[in-house]
Structures are given as structure tokens and as C-alpha cells.
Amino acid sequence: MTVDTAELARRLIDGDRRTLARSITLVESTRADRRAEAAALLDAVLPATGGSVRVGISGTPGAGKSTFVDELGSRLTATGHRVAVLAVDPSSRRSGGSIMGDKTRMERLARDPAAFIRPSPSGGTLGGVARRTREAAFLCEAAGFDVVLIETVGVGQSETVVADMVDCFVLLAAPGGGDELQGIKRGIMELADVIVVNKADGDLLPAAQRAVADHRHAAHLMRPKHPGWTVPVLAVSALEGTGIDEVWTEVERFEAHLRDGGGLDRLRSEQAVAWMWAEMQERLLDAFRRDERVAKRLADAEAAVRAGRLSPTTAAHELLAAHGLADRDED
Amino acid sequence: MTVDTAELARRLIDGDRRTLARSITLVESTRADRRAEAAALLDAVLPATGGSVRVGISGTPGAGKSTFVDELGSRLTATGHRVAVLAVDPSSRRSGGSIMGDKTRMERLARDPAAFIRPSPSGGTLGGVARRTREAAFLCEAAGFDVVLIETVGVGQSETVVADMVDCFVLLAAPGGGDELQGIKRGIMELADVIVVNKADGDLLPAAQRAVADHRHAAHLMRPKHPGWTVPVLAVSALEGTGIDEVWTEVERFEAHLRDGGGLDRLRSEQAVAWMWAEMQERLLDAFRRDERVAKRLADAEAAVRAGRLSPTTAAHELLAAHGLADRDED
Numbered sequence: 001m002t003v004d005t006a007e008l009a010r011r012l013i014d015g016d017r018r019t020l021a022r023s024i025t026l027v028e029s030t031r032a033d034r035r036a037e038a039a040a041l042l043d044a045v046l047p048a049t050g051g052s053v054r055v056g057i058s059g060t061p062g063a064g065k066s067t068f069v070d071e072l073g074s075r076l077t078a079t080g081h082r083v084a085v086l087a088v089d090p091s092s093r094r095s096g097g098s099i100m101g102d103k104t105r106m107e108r109l110a111r112d113p114a115a116f117i118r119p120s121p122s123g124g125t126l127g128g129v130a131r132r133t134r135e136a137a138f139l140c141e142a143a144g145f146d147v148v149l150i151e152t153v154g155v156g157q158s159e160t161v162v163a164d165m166v167d168c169f170v171l172l173a174a175p176g177g178g179d180e181l182q183g184i185k186r187g188i189m190e191l192a193d194v195i196v197v198n199k200a201d202g203d204l205l206p207a208a209q210r211a212v213a214d215h216r217h218a219a220h221l222m223r224p225k226h227p228g229w230t231v232p233v234l235a236v237s238a239l240e241g242t243g244i245d246e247v248w249t250e251v252e253r254f255e256a257h258l259r260d261g262g263g264l265d266r267l268r269s270e271q272a273v274a275w276m277w278a279e280m281q282e283r284l285l286d287a288f289r290r291d292e293r294v295a296k297r298l299a300d301a302e303a304a305v306r307a308g309r310l311s312p313t314t315a316a317h318e319l320l321a322a323h324g325l326a327d328r329d330e331d
Numbered sequence: 332m333t334v335d336t337a338e339l340a341r342r343l344i345d346g347d348r349r350t351l352a353r354s355i356t357l358v359e360s361t362r363a364d365r366r367a368e369a370a371a372l373l374d375a376v377l378p379a380t381g382g383s384v385r386v387g388i389s390g391t392p393g394a395g396k397s398t399f400v401d402e403l404g405s406r407l408t409a410t411g412h413r414v415a416v417l418a419v420d421p422s423s424r425r426s427g428g429s430i431m432g433d434k435t436r437m438e439r440l441a442r443d444p445a446a447f448i449r450p451s452p453s454g455g456t457l458g459g460v461a462r463r464t465r466e467a468a469f470l471c472e473a474a475g476f477d478v479v480l481i482e483t484v485g486v487g488q489s490e491t492v493v494a495d496m497v498d499c500f501v502l503l504a505a506p507g508g509g510d511e512l513q514g515i516k517r518g519i520m521e522l523a524d525v526i527v528v529n530k531a532d533g534d535l536l537p538a539a540q541r542a543v544a545d546h547r548h549a550a551h552l553m554r555p556k557h558p559g560w561t562v563p564v565l566a567v568s569a570l571e572g573t574g575i576d577e578v579w580t581e582v583e584r585f586e587a588h589l590r591d592g593g594g595l596d597r598l599r600s601e602q603a604v605a606w607m608w609a610e611m612q613e614r615l616l617d618a619f620r621r622d623e624r625v626a627k628r629l630a631d632a633e634a635a636v637r638a639g640r641l642s643p644t645t646a647a648h649e650l651l652a653a654h655g656l657a658d659r660d661e662d
Contacts, residue, residue: 030660031660032658032659032660035658036658039642039644039645039648042642042644042645043641043642043645046639046640046641046642049639050639131644135644138642179552180551180552181552183554184552184553184554185554187518187521189521189552189553190518190520190521214548214552215552217545217548217549218548218549218552220511221510221511221512221515221520221545221546221549222515222520223514223515223516268639269636269637269638269639272636272637272639272643273633273636273637273643275643275644276632276633276636276643276644276646276647277647279643279644279647279648280616280619280647280650280651281612281615281616283647283651283656284612284615284616284619284651284656285611285612285615287656288611288615301607302604302607305600305603305604305607306600306603306604307600308377308380308381308599308600308603309377310374310377311370311373311374311377311469312603312604312606312607312610313370313373313462313466313606313607313610314370314373314374315607316607316608316610316611316614317370317610319611320611320614320615325614325615325618327363327366327367328363329361329362329363
């Protein structure tokens with residue numbers, strides 16, 4: 001470890017905001033040498049991590065997520081918490097930046113000295129964005145933030161990667177008009193530990209109440225993610241400020257439920273190991289795709305398989321053989 | 332292609348049952364040389380595949396799957412179909428065989444000349460079982476079977492792999508007593524294209540009807556897997572023989588819905604390409620795990636990550652470096 005990294009680690013654990021920002025920039029670097037420094041920094045502060053409540057917040061488009069996070073975050077800092085807000089948005093471009101984690105949309109939190117907001121890392125693969133966000137979350141914890149909120153919108157598999165890096169996954173949606181919720185992707189309902197129906201005010205109040213009733217009913221038809229936890233469904237109005245405290249109460253109740261019996265440690269351990277494997281799998285596949293011998297055959301192989309002219313097994317074996325991997329007997 | 336493979340292919344396409352059984356045994360082999368022959372056979376018959384309705388049937392324990400498949404299959408052969416029944420059961424052992432695809436539990440179908448029942452391939456990894464089952468399905472199609480039913484029970488990810496190799500995924504469950512269905516794993520409800528509540532007879536009839544009503548209601552709260560398809564929920568009694576025809580009517584309606592607009596071809600093409608990538612990914616990860624340099628470090632690395640002593644990124648990089656994969660700049 002260079003002297004620089006040790007110093008960076010010291011200041012980070014001291015809670016210095018500028019150091020936190022610099023450190024996150026470091027882990028976001030795509031250069032191999034910077035990433036080695038980032039890895040050294042993370043190793044140095046690892047013992048100081050783990051001390052936050054990690055909450056994922058997935059907001060469907062139109063759900064009012066920025067207003068909700070601004071409201072929730074402000075209440076948390078008002079009661080003495082230090083709140084970090086990160087984001088996973090694989091659609092963000094380097095030059096444009098992400099809409100999420102956009103300080104102009106979280107007006108109070110952006111000015112709050114006990115809060116720290118960081119836009120999503122830019123572009124690349126979802127796996128790359130996920131890695132950088134996990135690492136940023138660790139850095140925030142090392143710097144003393146005791147609540148880490150990780151936002152996402154419904155892009156591709158981004159909800160799944162966020163669910164894999166948090167303790168509690170909160171789904172935020174607006175009423176659709178009937179009793180359905182707007183824009184919930186298939187599979188996302190079952191990721192949620194808490195469901196929040198926003199915009200329970202004005203004209204939408206009756207629809208919000210219907211949606212809450214229906215989703216409470218549906219929630220008990222499903223086997224829970226965690227034994228003994230029935231997913232609560234709450235109505236809030238981020239605009240009017242109602243129901244927000246109740247959401248946090250549910251998050252805390254969930255954390256306590258998980259902690260009871262060692263479930264939180266188990267969850268975080270499993271997430272860490274899964275992350276290790278995800279990293280290795282991604283790099284192996286990446287090296288395979290970049291292999292010149294594979295790359296020049298890949299498009300044709302895919303087209304032939306897609307058209308039913310080539311069996312997937314044969315295609316796979318030919319590409320692997322080109323990469324130097326011979327067939328072997330299975331166990 | 333050896334003369335043997337060409338002859339095998341000819342007899343298979345002719346519809347010879349013994350050849351089909353021999354061919355499936357060939358694709359189930361773990362020997363690298365036999366698998367090369369199997370691949371050659373599949374390539375030879377590939378143009379003769381694709382001509383069946385592929386239906387996955389996932390039955391939770393106690394759902395009465397064998398009786399249901401026996402009843403459904405018998406009605407299909409009585410109306411002129413040729414029905415193959417395969418199974419994905421990763422828990423089956425080489426010596427013991429699988430409970431599923433057990434001919435003693437499907438009495439009529441086991442004696443039916445227009446039906447072909449094959450137990451799940453044994454043991455190994457779920458990916459290996461999945462590959463063999465897909466290939467067996469192709470062989471059945473080449474041999475002229477126009478309905479292929481692939482059973483699974485709720486073991487690990489077996490429902491997901493079956494959903495990835497069929498057109499229509501049918502979830503079969505028994506009533507729980509309230510309005511819930513017994514034993515539905517999280518995530519499985521959203522895989523289903525058709526939900527069948529079995530045992531709608533005798534004492535369980537009221538519970539079955541409640542379960543149907545509730546799941547119909549819940550089904551429309553979710554965004555469908557396929558645009559325009561609301562998951563139908565039906566009550567049946569495989570024992571009394573009621574509701575079975577209606578299930579097949581729904582399967583046919585689903586196929587027609589998919590076919591309309593080219594959705595079926597698209598689905599099968601995507602499945603084939605995904606299969607190719609799954610094969611490559613599994614082999615790459617397998618070669619990595621077997622690398623002596625990785626194997627001797629892996630257990631310690633996992634334990635350290637699990638205990639929070641080593642960051643997942645650092646652990647991944649160390650193991651990849653041991654495998655010979657250097658860090659590189661990202662895009």
C-alpha cells in the first residue's frame with residue numbers, strides 16, 4: 001500500500017467529504033492502475049465498513065422517486081442519521097450524467113451537510129456499474145454514513161443487481177387508476193421487501209388505496225423472500241409528506257427481523273461471495289469474447305443458432321475449442 | 332459423420348422407438364467421445380426438429396403431477412397426438428433414478444404406444460441435466476412426437492431452466508386451505524403462462540375455487556411475460572378427470588397467441604442463443620474452478636470474503652490472476 005492510499009484511508013475514516021468524493025472517483029476509474037489503487041484503498045477501509053442500513057429504492061417511471069428520497073432523507077438527517085444516496089443507472093452516459101442522483105431533483109438533501117449524494121457511475125456494463133456502486137457504498141460506510149440508499153429505475157436487470165447489494169429492497173410505484181400499480185416489471189414485485197404506493201393524495205387517493213389493498217392481498221399469496229416476513233404495503237404522499245415515517249419504521253422492523261437469528265450477517269456474507277463469483281464470471285466471459293479466435297466466429301455462430309441451422313451445443317463447443325478449451329469427460 | 336450416426340439419424344426420423352431410446356442414452360453420456368457422436372447426431376437431425384408444442388409442467392410437492400400428466404397425456408394420444416414426457420430432476424441419482432418420469436406413476440401413458448416416457452438424466456449439475464433434456468426433446472421431435480411435456484419439481488432453479496426450454500410453462504399446485512396455493516416458491520408464479528389448481532374435488536373443492544379466484548385477481552396485477560396474454564387460472568381434478576381438456580385448450584390458445592406476430596419463432600431463437608451462451612459460460616467457469624492454481628486458493632478466498640476479511644473484488648482479482656488473467660483497462 002502506498003503512502004497515498006494509507007493517508008486516503010485515514011481521512012476517509014475520519015469522515016472527510018472531499019476524500020469520500022475523491023475515493024469514489026478513484027473506484028469509478030476504468031484504468032487498470034487506478035483500479036489497483038482503488039482495491040488497495042477498499043482493502044484498507046474494509047474493517048470500517050458494514051455499519052449502515054443498506055436500502056435499495058426502485059422507482060418505476062412516474063413514481064416520484066426523487067421527491068420521495070428527498071423527503072425520506074431529510075427526515076432521517078433531522079433525526080441524527082448521516083445519509084448517503086447512490087444510484088445504479090446503466091443508461092447514464094459519461095458526458096450527460098444520470099438523472100438519478102441528480103442534486104437538482106433532491107433540493108433539500110443536496111444542501112444537507114449530513115447527506116451525501118452521488119450520481120450513478122457512467123455507462124459500460126451493468127456489472128461494471130454495479131461493482132462501482134457497491135464499492136462506493138463501502139466507502140460511504142467507512143466515512144461514517146449510517147444509512148445508504150441506492151436508487152434505481154426499471155432498466156434491464158438493474159433492480160436485481162441493486163437487490164443483491166442491499167439489506168432491504170423498497171419498491172416505489174404510483175397508482176395506475178384501477179387497482180394495479182403503474183409500470184411494475186415482471187419479477188420485480190417478488191424482489192420487494194417493502195412496497196410503497198406513492199401519490200396517495202388528491203385525485204389519485206382512491207386508486208392508491210385500492211392498489212394498497214390489492215397488493216397487500218397478493219403479497220400473502222407468495223412465499224416470502226425471508227421466512228416470517230410478509231411484505232408490507234404502504235400508501236404515502238411524498239408531496240404532502242404523509243406516510244414517510246411509517247416507511248422507515250417498516251425498514252427498521254425488517255432489519256430487526258433479519259438481524260434476529262443472524263439473518264443479516266448471512267445475507268451480507270452470501271452477497272459478498274456472490275459478488276466475487278459474479279466478478280470472476282464476468283471477467284472470464286469478457287476475456288473469452290475478446291479472444292480474436294472467438295470474436296471473428298461469434299456473429300456467424302449466433303446467427304446460425306438463431307436461424308436453427310446450427311445446434312447451440314455444437315456452436316458452443318466450436319467457439320470454446322477456438323478459445324483453446326477442449327472437450328472433457330464430465331463428472 | 333460416421334456411418335453409424337447417419338444410420339441412427341435415419342431410423343430416428345423414421346420414428347423408431349428403440350433408436351430414440353438409444354439416442355437419448357447417447358446424449359446423456361458423460362464421456363467426451365460419446366458426446367461428440369451425440370453432437371453429430373443432433374446436427375444431423377436438427378432440420379427435423381421444432382415440430383412439437385413444448386410444454387413445461389412444474390408441480391409443487393403434493394400437487395398430483397403424475398396423475399395430471401397421465402390424464403393429460405392420455406387424452407392427447409386419444410385425439411391423435413404423439414406425446415413425449417421428459418423430466419428435469421437434478422436430485423436424481425444414477426443408481427436410484429428419478430421419481431419423475433417414473434412409469435409406475437403414469438400407468439396408462441406407460442402402456443400407450445403413442446407415448447414415450449423418459450426419466451430425468453441423473454445427477455451432475457443442473458446445467459448438465461438441462462442440456463441433456465433439451466437435446467432429448469430435440470430427438471423426440473425428430474422422431475415425430477408433436478407434444479413434448481417436460482416435468483419438474485421445485486428443486487433449486489429447475490423451474491427456471493425448464494421455462495427456458497419450453498414454449499408454455501404450466502404451474503400445477505394444490506389448494507392450501509385458505510386462498511393460497513401450497514408450496515409455490517417465490518419467483519415461480521411469474522414464470523407461469525398457465526396456472527392449474529389441482530384437486531378441485533371433494534373436501535378441497537371450496538379451497539380450490541377460492542385459490543382460483545384469488546390467483547386470477549393477482550394475475551392481472553402483474554405485467555405479463557408476453558404482451559397481451561393474461562395468465563389463465565383453472566381448476567381441475569386429475570382424479571375425476573375434470574378441467575383437463577380446458578387446460579390443453581389454454582395451452583393451444585397460448586401457442587396461437589405466441590405464433591401470431593412471430594413470437595414463437597422469436598422465443599425459440601432467443602432460447603437457442605441463450606443456451607449457447609449458458610453452455611460456454613458453464614464450461615469457462617468449470618475450467619476456471621478446475622485450474623490447479625485456482626482450486627487450491629478458492630476455499631480460503633471464499634471463507635475470507637464470507638467473514639468480511641477480504642473484499643470480493645480483491646479476492647476475484649487474485650483468483651483470476653492465479654488463472655493467468657491479468658487486469659486490463661475497461662471500456
